[in-house]
Amino acid sequence: MEKRAYKDAVYGQLADVTKALANPRRLEIVDLLAQGEFAVEDIARETGLSVANASQHLQVLKGVQLVSATRDGHYLRYRLANPDVYAAWQLLRTYGLTRQASIARVVQDFRTQRDVLETLTIDELLVKLDGEGVVLLDVRPTEEYRQGHLPRAVSMPLDELLDRLGELPRAGLIVAYCRGPFCVFADEAVQQLRQRGYPAVRLEEGFPDWQHRQLPVETV
Template sequence: METINARKYSEQLYGELAKIGKCLSSSRRLELLELLTQCEKTVENLAHETQMSIANTSKHLQVLYGANLVRRRKNGNFVVYSLASKNVATLADSLKTVGEERLAEIKELQADLFQAELTLTKAKALQANKNALFLDVRPQDEYQAGHIQGALNIPIAQLEEHFTVLPNDQVIIVYCRGKMCSYAKVATKLLKKKGYKAYSLDYSYYDWVTDKK
């Protein structure tokens, strides 16, 4: 009888855990978690960033909320979502790490946008010695929520309008949301075409503060 109860206990626990796995089986919900790792956002903001309708965005967020992976609060007429805890950010990051390690297709897709990259260690050394300008090409709300110290914020959509504010005699290190985001690579390519010495930092601010290797 005790063996049967132990088996039932394990099945129930794994059954509950599988709810999170099922919740993460959607590429759209993974993208929403990535965006919420940057900062809290309204449904409308998330819909704009993912180019989904507000209705579809809301449905995906409700699934994440049902799995207790996100929190929500009212702010006037808007609903604002955020990650439920730091462990959710760690979970999403671990999933990306495993995917990059085990799925050849991810490496192939990343190779298509390859730009000269820097390691976190090298980037931090350049920052410590003040030998480079860090350029954050994320939206302003994400930059304001947290950014590499001293970084200049020019959202990717505005970059071509603001080339003149960037120094020609300094190394520029571009970063965005990490390896699943193409903004840094695209921005680096644009800067190089304009004659800037630019490198893509293929890590996010989250990676920077957690000292990910």
């Protein structure tokens, strides 16, 4: 094989993998699949895509082994093919937030509108968890909490929050977390809690970041 043909083959195939990731919808799907397993119709609903379109995107990701699927009754459950895929997404995400001012600004603006001024990183949370008076709030959908959550976290999906305020302390600190830095569940939870005088902040990262760091995980 000639040198040029060799390089074309190698860089071409690597570009194929990269191309599978180079689409806003597919990045959103990867970010979602970091939470666990989802059927095509769940993915379609969560991302606002049609089922056929979501399926098409999943085929592209599957074609380069970024996701895999197994059948479960009537459903095909899709998941990230391996932890490297999450590492790649995390690297891209960090790159965007630290090196692309425009992305950091969009996130900042969104949170400022909701008075989410302060956030906690996982490292900062770990220090606070040593003390008392921290309540961890998992505001993702129940099914995602069920597939895995932070130790001692209380499951309180966003649509239940206002009905269950009684369970929350008015002193101390409430730390809400969700899927990751671009997930809005925690932002909205913090907004609603702070408006009602509860001491709430959001965790900057999400459950998959906790898991990826090999920190202890509870399943129901």
